[in-house]
Amino acid sequence: MERWASNDLLVGRPLVSTDLSLETERSSVRVTYQGSPGTVIEAMVLNAFPNCIAAPQKRSEGALETVQSSLADKAVLTIENSSIGSFHQSYDLLLSHNLQIVQEVHMDVELCLLALPGVQKDDLQTIFSHPQDLAQCEHSLSNLGVSKKNVDHGAAGAEIISKQNLRGAGVIGSARAAELYGLNILECNFQDASPNVTRYLVLARTANIPKEYEQYKTSIVFGLEEGPGTLHKALVAFWKRDLNLTKIESRPNRGKPMRTLGTEKQFNYIFYVDFEASVAEIPAQNALKELELFRPERRKRHRREKETITRISQDERC
Structure with a gap:
């Protein structure tokens, strides 16, 4: 589906994305996010969902809880910026809430x-x-x-x-x-780097996965047991099947922050991995099965259509 900004303050190139949530495109869809009127994330929401009921929250955690409790249909979460990297709190929130990533949007942010x-x-x-x-x-x-x-x-x-x-x-x-x-x-364009692209995830309670083959991105999070080269072996499972990894992020395991390696105490990590495939495809299924051989603690799995890059200029004067 192709969408254009209709607000004079949101003039830009077409936004192209496909939504995998079960919610149909309708004027009553409620989209929640951390912010208020006038925030950058509001611009992304109004462009991606031009007919939505925007439901801003004070905190990202509150936005996710609103969807989880069925008080809203979708939540938008900022996950990464090309200038400063990952938003680590967002990764932690993905793990602590039972929601599915159904869409991904890139926005060229002009501060x-x-x-x-x-x-x-x-x-x-x-x-x-x-x-x-x-x-x-x-x-x-x-x-x-x-x-x-x-x-x-x-x-x-x-x-x-x-x-x-x-x-x-x-x-x-x-x-x-x-x-x-x-x-x-x-x-205008006061940020240090241009383009200054921010990656947003759209989350919903459930995802509608079409049966026909399309290009998808899948996200998984897992932990690995102790041992030399276990992360390498885990990632080789994807390499052997020609599955392209697009993102690897490590975070301390809050439930078990330390582990013993020999006589030393070391940090214990969990890993977030994005790869370009659908879990309905045999290569992806086999890679995940091989991943289990290392007894990883695989916590969550998300699947959505592969993202498209978009640019949203916030003001025609800029």
Whole structure:
């Protein structure tokens, strides 16, 4: 399905994606995410689901719990950014919630430097934003010589500056946040790198897996027992079957953080792996069976259609 942004603040190239959730495309679909009106993630949601009922939450965990308890149909989770890497908390949330990844969207994020009308860059002493957004603008901020203050998201910082009339403060956020809170855009594309692509996962309670063959991406998470070369052996199971691994991420095993190797104590890890295949395909099934030979603790498995790359410009002035 092809979708275009209809909001003037969300002008960009077509968004192309296929949704594997059981929920049909309808105006009443409820999509939840961490944020509020004016956040970058809101732009992604409104483009991917233009007729949805947006249901922002204060925390990502709350968004996932809302879907898990059937109070919303889908949750959007930020998983990775091309400038700063993985969002580790999101990986932990995937493991702790019983939801399926049904869609993946890439968005070229354009961050703006915002301030009250009449304020210039030289007037700025403090910059508000989410820690991840601040990290994406680290070099640009160092050139300004300002202090940084963490808030839940850029829209929250914009609201603080507007309500408290903070003329010595700016915020890194979206062009829509500037419009909502009466701020000026001092600089578009304020992030250090362009393109600045963020990867989002869409989660639902269940997934509708078509029987016909299509290109899919599958995500698994597993733990491995002690022993030399066990991770290598696990990954060879995919190599032998020509299955392309697109992502490997390790996280400490919170349930069993340490393990003994000989006389030494070492960190114990779990591994998140994405590969390009459907679990309905024989090569993928055989790879997963071989993976079991190493007695891994395979926790979860997700399958969705292989993602497409999209670009969403947040403001035609940028």
